[in-house]
Amino acid sequence: MQPGTQQPGIQQGRGSAQQGWRSWDDNMGREYQLQPDQMQRLRDIDAGYEREYNALGATPWTEPNFRPLSDRRNEEIRTVLTPEQYARWNETYVSPTNRDNQGTTIPDQRR
Secondary structure, three states: OOOOOOOOOOOOOOOEOOOEOOOOOHHHHHHOOOOHHHHHHHHHHHHHHHHHHHHOOOOHHHOOOHHHHHHHHHHHHHHHOOHHHHHHHHHHHHHHHOEOOOOOEOOOOOO
């Protein structure tokens, strides 16, 4: 995949339960001041989950396996980002997915 291109199936834009995952593109790299090796590792993580994510269908966030898949991906992302980068990313892109259908926050069991 060319640098700066979006991975098929993993959406760009604000991450939320309504949009699925946010891909690690050049804009995200700049936003989080990522080093080139971090960026490559994050793109590799997304590529590794792409098939499972796409198998969840057109609205993956509605599938029961979405949350466990997201949790696995997020744990891998945690190993690449600095604690500060991860905290910021988690607040911006992960926390919105920690809600049930009524908007109630689901406790984050990953910490």
